[in-house]
Amino acid sequence: MPLTLPFKALQFKQRLLTRMLVTSLSIITIVGFGLAWLVNTLHAQNSYNEETAKLIAEIPQVAAELREHDLIPDTSSWLEENNKQKRYVIASCDDNFAQVWTSSLATDRGLFDTCERFKQIQFDSPPYYLTLADNQGYFAYLLSVDIAGIHYNLLVMKDAAQLEQDNDKFSTRTYIRLAMILVLALVLLMSAAYWGMRPLVRMQRELQLINQGKSKSLSEDYPVELEGVTQALNQMLQQSTAQQQRYQNAMNDLAHSLKTRLAAVHAITDDRELTQQSANEKIMEQISQMDQLVKYQLKRAMLGRQGLKQEHTAIGPLVEQLAQMLFKVYRDKQVQFTANIPANLQFPGNKGDLMELCGNLMENAFRLCISRVHVSAKIHAQGNFELIVEDDGPGVEESLRQKIIQRGVRADSQSPGQGIGLAVCDEIVYSYGGQLTIETSPLQGARFRIQIPVLH
Numbered sequence: 001m002p003l004t005l006p007f008k009a010l011q012f013k014q015r016l017l018t019r020m021l022v023t024s025l026s027i028i029t030i031v032g033f034g035l036a037w038l039v040n041t042l043h044a045q046n047s048y049n050e051e052t053a054k055l056i057a058e059i060p061q062v063a064a065e066l067r068e069h070d071l072i073p074d075t076s077s078w079l080e081e082n083n084k085q086k087r088y089v090i091a092s093c094d095d096n097f098a099q100v101w102t103s104s105l106a107t108d109r110g111l112f113d114t115c116e117r118f119k120q121i122q123f124d125s126p127p128y129y130l131t132l133a134d135n136q137g138y139f140a141y142l143l144s145v146d147i148a149g150i151h152y153n154l155l156v157m158k159d160a161a162q163l164e165q166d167n168d169k170f171s172t173r174t175y176i177r178l179a180m181i182l183v184l185a186l187v188l189l190m191s192a193a194y195w196g197m198r199p200l201v202r203m204q205r206e207l208q209l210i211n212q213g214k215s216k217s218l219s220e221d222y223p224v225e226l227e228g229v230t231q232a233l234n235q236m237l238q239q240s241t242a243q244q245q246r247y248q249n250a251m252n253d254l255a256h257s258l259k260t261r262l263a264a265v266h267a268i269t270d271d272r273e274l275t276q277q278s279a280n281e282k283i284m285e286q287i288s289q290m291d292q293l294v295k296y297q298l299k300r301a302m303l304g305r306q307g308l309k310q311e312h313t314a315i316g317p318l319v320e321q322l323a324q325m326l327f328k329v330y331r332d333k334q335v336q337f338t339a340n341i342p343a344n345l346q347f348p349g350n351k352g353d354l355m356e357l358c359g360n361l362m363e364n365a366f367r368l369c370i371s372r373v374h375v376s377a378k379i380h381a382q383g384n385f386e387l388i389v390e391d392d393g394p395g396v397e398e399s400l401r402q403k404i405i406q407r408g409v410r411a412d413s414q415s416p417g418q419g420i421g422l423a424v425c426d427e428i429v430y431s432y433g434g435q436l437t438i439e440t441s442p443l444q445g446a447r448f449r450i451q452i453p454v455l456h
Contacts, residue, residue: 023192027185034181038174089138089157091115097122097153106157109134118142118155129160139163199223203230210237261286267328286325292352313351315358315377315387316341322358323375326366335366340376347377348385348454353428360421361389361448368393372443379454385434387450390441401438425450 092101093115102112111132118140121128128140137160145152199222209215217237218230268274268282316339323337347354358375365373369391377387396404405426422436425448429436434452441447 023188023195027188027192030184030188031181034177034184038177091155091157093118093153093155095151095153100152111157114140114155114157115153130157132157137161199226207233216241258290261290261325263329264325267331271328271331282328285321289321289325289355292355295352311350312346312348313354315345315347315354316343318351318354319358319362319375319377322355322362326362329363330366333366333369334371335369336372338372338374340374342378345377345379347387348452349432353432356428357387357425357450358389360425364421364448365389365391365393365446369445372445374441374443383454385450385452385454388447390443390447391445392441392443393445395440395444395446396438404438405436 088103089106089109089111090103091099091106091111091114094100097115097119099112099115102114106112106114109132111134114130114132117130117132118128121130122142126142128142130138130140132138138157139160141156141158143154143156145154203218203222203226206215206218210217217234220230222230265283265286268279268286271279274282319339319341323339327335327337362373362375370393372392373390375387375389377385379385405422426436429450429452432452434450437449437451439447439449
């Protein structure tokens with residue numbers, strides 16, 4: 001088990017990390033390729049536009065080379081014939097954007113102030129949009145041309161409506177592509193969320209089973225990232241279970257402890273030798289002990305036994321008080337009770353614990369003895385406290401000595417009881433780091449020996 005659990009935790013850690021790594025890489029790859037696709041498309045279109053602009057700027061050099069090879073006539077009649085188609089709206093401006101030439105199509109449209117209007121927006125970012133004298137919108141393309149050593153700014157106008165329609169088509173295609181990429185990324189993110197949240201969904205199901213009482217704790221094979229949470233929850237569940245068990249044990253122990261006091265009250269009320277005042281005093285004494293027992297058991301249920309140790313209690317008076325009570329309960333047996341307890345000897349613990357120990361052991365001894373019960377206590381030279389309760393009854397078989405200190409197990413099935421008293425004693429002794437042993441007494445009955453280390 002110590003080797004299996006870390007190995008399983010390592011496996012689940014690797015699986016969870018693999019999920020997150022694969023999903024993250026997939027999303028990054030898809031988004032990256034999508035953006036690269038868009039950037040490449042834009043780059044290709046920009047490159048085309050830039051190259052077109054360069055070619056337009058080199059028209060004079062091309063024309064000069066054609067003229068050099070006699071491919072362009074010396075007369076300008078061919079220009080007039082080509083210009084009759086009126087395909088271009090062009091204006092030529094000087095360095096100060098004063099209009100020095102206007103194409104025939106621009107002249108027909110009365111566009112004689114194109115350069116002046118462009119001068120007002122020349123510092124804006126392209127594309128340059130102009131509304132010219134014909135009240136139509138144009139996109140202006142600025143070309144710098146040097147002819148015969150003179151610099152000209154050539155403005156070529158294109159109908160804005162057609163270009164805007166083309167741009168709208170391009171924008172639509174771009175947004176559609178981006179939407180496809182985002183949808184795919186969203187699907188991957190949802191898959192990653194589902195994949196990564198599966199351990200939490202499983203934890204929710206297990207907590208529901210615990211709430212329904214079908215399970216007691218969370219399983220241990222969770223990914224290492226959730227180990228701290230599951231361990232904290234399991235510890236909380238264990239503490240809650242232990243608290244409930246303490247409450248249940250305390251109530252059972254309280255019922256067991258009160259049983260003897262109630263029997264003593266009945267014996268006192270049936271004792272005709274006692275006066276009314278004496279009977280009332282003894283009954284009030286038993287009620288006071290019951291009150292102490294109730295407070296003790298409630299405190300034990302809240303704090304556990306570890307919170308009840310930091311006290312010292314005189315043994316002799318309490319043993320004598322219990323003996324007087326048991327004389328009343330078992331007055332028909334005429335028990336011969338003896339005690340060997342130093343006057344100043346103290347129990348290294350809580351009075352309620354001492355009352356439980358002596359009360360349970362002495363009640364068993366009085367109930368099972370033939371006629372003799374002996375209690376002794378001392379501190380050994382090694383520093384251990386020892387309490388012995390013995391009787392001359394039938395004793396306890398060696399095969400049963402370890403079993404009868406368990407809750408609900410009884411050696412004597414003929415007499416009434418719940419099998420709680422010895423279990424309570426063993427729990428108390430264990431909480432003090434001591435030991436409860438069952439032996440054969442020199443009186444021929446059972447000897448219960450308690451040894452507890454004394455802390456200085």
